[in-house]
Amino acid sequence: EIVLTQSPGTLSLSPGERATLSCRASQSVSSNYLAWYQQKPGQAPRLLIYGASSRATGIPDRFSGSASGTDFTLTISRLEPEDFAVYYCQQYVTSPRWTFGQGTKVEVK
């Protein structure tokens, strides 16, 4: 069973700072199937990044994704007030089909 481990659990930063979020897979996975979502309180998740590094429609270019082996990174270059939220990574797995990381909360310092 593939497990996605996100770190840190909470990231305390100020607006304008750079955020670096990590998602590590427990075994080799395809970067084509790695996605990142943003979720704000009371809202459904929103797709940010798919295929590890492609931005979804309408997502600002301050959001970027990268991959290196089993390590995936979501970077927010300069935090805007609306970026404080919880971020999840997601990976397609053979069984049962999809898995999510446990999430990273980006909070105001």
Add this chain to the structure above:
Amino acid sequence: QLVESGGGLVQPGGSLRLSCAASGFTFSTYSMNWVRQAPGKGLEWISYISSSGGTIYYADSVKGRFTISRDNTKNSLYLQVNSLRAEDTAVYYCAREYYTHFDYWGQGALVTVSS
């Protein structure tokens, strides 16, 4: 657009049928999923159904108790949830699968299992 309905308060051991009404796209050509989120917790994928309904998968946590289905003539996705437990309390989201990710999500339906 995806709109869930059918959530509510149910006693342990009870059942519910969640619905997800799709509009604005050709529903019959997309695979669909259900994802849930317990209060204060992360996202948990629970079920998948192919565009035709011919292929179905479940997470181990719900296998044998939940049943996913769809009616392409009604542009609707369903989740029959039986033998409910307190740990099934969550917001249930339907989500459209687009190749490598979920590109559209519903607003969620809250299921509360309590006596």
